[in-house]
Amino acid sequence: MSATRESSTTLVVGVTGGIGAGKSAVARAFGALGAGWVDADDVAREVVMPGEPALEAIHSRYGDAILQADGTLDRRVLRERIFDAPAERRWLESETHPRIRERLITHLERLAGTGAPYCLLVSPLLIESGQRALVDRVLVIDVPETVQIERTLARDNVSRRQIEAILAAQSPRAARLAAADDVIDNSGDKDALLERVAQLDRLYRQLASSSNRPISP
Secondary structure, eight states, X not given: OOHHHHTOOOOEEEEEOOTTSOHHHXXXXXXXXXXXEXXXXXXXXXXXXXXXXHHHHHHHHHOGGGBOTTSOBOHHHHHHHHTTOHHHHHHHHHHHHHHHHHHHHHHHHHHHTTTOSOEEEEOXXXXXXXXXXXXXXXXXEEOOHHHHHHHHHHHSSXXXXXXXXXXXXXXXXXXXXXXXXXXXXXXXXXXXXXXXXXXXHHHHHHHHHHOOSOOOO
């Protein structure tokens, strides 16, 4: 952790869940109530933009086939390369996770200065990647695996086989729930989701306002 983060009293809630659980929708709902948030998926895309060291390393390993015509990363091709090859996935994580972590810390420090009552770190790999050390509470967005698959098939241009590989690479549902301080069941309708978000918003505001100690996960 950086010196700035260690001296901050801003409450940081880690929001996690499997693919298709609805993490972004939950983050937007909290954001509408005034919370600040940063999405690790957005940061993961930042660190592989043209000119970034991570993209240079990926290009060096896989060649021109990994790039689109405009020089940006072809994420579909990369997914095909790594999810059937655990060693390749581990190599990619070793190149990207440290860079993602440092950039997340920078974003959280910026959010701490905006006056938001608390901040969210939204990350599908919060537990697996060690990003849990950056947060004070863990909020798990939970849906059955069948719902994850159905939503992702409807949303993304990926095959069922790729979705199943992504699920296998993420923490099992039971492990996420065991790590949770709070849970949102997002298998219901939008009204139920917004009601639960409002409940947790009140809790997080109370926790943030009652905390007068430096946060040092």
